[in-house]
Amino acid sequence: MEATPQVPSPLEETQRSGLSLGLAVWLFSLLGVAGALYARWVWTPQSVTREGTSIQSLFDIILGIILVAFIVVHLLLGYFVIRYRARGREAALYLPHHTALEVTYTAVPAAVLVALSVAGMVLWSRVHAPPPPDAFVVEVRGEQFGWSARYPGPDGKLGRVDNRVPAPFNVDPRDPASRDDVISPQIYLVVNRPNRVLLRTRDVQHSFWVPAFRLKKDLLPGATTELVFTPTRTGEFDLACAELCGVGHYTMAGKVRVVTQEEFDRWMRQQARRE
Ligand SMILES: [Cu+2]
Structure with a gap:
């Protein structure tokens, strides 16, 4: 398939539209991150109750974990998309099974979610404890x-x-x-x-x-x-x-x-x- 130098090949065209779409998604994600941070640190008034401050701390921990995971995943995703884009030269590596990898990516999120759930349950029971008689x-x-x-x-x-x-x-x-x-x-x-x-x-x-x-x-x-x-x-x-x-x-x-x-x-x- 011979193309004149001015006309891009279908592969180049796909790559170009893929890159601009990827950039748009990436910018949109950045806006999302900025929006979440703005809502948390600019919009939200400072907590003025003991319970509210505990709720806010737990919320901040969850937001922090999500933020780190989100940024790491999207950086990796971007890297892989660019580094391994179709160039007609490389064959994909097929990895049908990897026990250590599978155990890790199951156990780590599970441990984080269980820890957050327990922290949430402890906080919930504290906030909903019966009122002291001198309240x-x-x-x-x-x-x-x-x-x-x-x-x-x-x-x-x-x-x-x-x-x-x-x-x-x-x-x-x-x-x-x-x-x-x-x-x-x-x-x-x-x-x-x-x-x-x-x-x-x-x-x-x-x-x-x-x-x-x-x-x-x-x-x-x-x-x-x-x-x-x-x-x-x-x-x-x-x-x-x-x-x-x-x-x-x-x-x-x-x-x-x-x-x-x-x-x-x-x-x-x-x-x-x-x-
Ligand atoms: Cu009303």
Whole structure:
């Protein structure tokens, strides 16, 4: 098959389009890596809970392992594609069986995955451990489309909830513990002690999500769900509803204020006086 010097042979043409396709895929992969790093280190707010920081560390380890594996595999892939491209000279080496190689590439990923699963299970059980009896308790209620909170008064007990009692909070007025409860649109949490956030919804399913806490929990109609965690920094943090709950879902943003115990006590005294 004789071709004029100007016209590339079919093999050259295949090689050229293969190279540009390979480059495009490679660039796309690079963009993916850059996107993952950007999302992790630029977008994501710093973790401000003890549990969130542990979750973030495990996530970073997983991201690191994936990143190294991804880069090594793609460098090797690129090298092999270029080094062993069809040049019409070399025959491929056929390796039907290699015990050491097969054992290695099965055992290493298996060990890594088992270690990550165990670390994940240990962390999960820690985050979902029963709350300590001295935890700060607050009830957060979601509704279409906003948030509010209920705090136990000086008795330290939230009044009973009965769904037959009219909204907003369905708090049973016959329960003596309900009389000193404080209801407020402000959500306060206390720094450096376990916080137990009880979650209820007035209507449909919502989801309590504070990105800086690295924690998220659904609010289920007719049930009380809860999150237990220890904030490590004071400040104001974004709260969002992470469950598409209706036309105004996007407006269901709020703030969670993490304050010191003294600051909370002062605020609580003001609320009690107002009532
Ligand atoms: Cu919602």
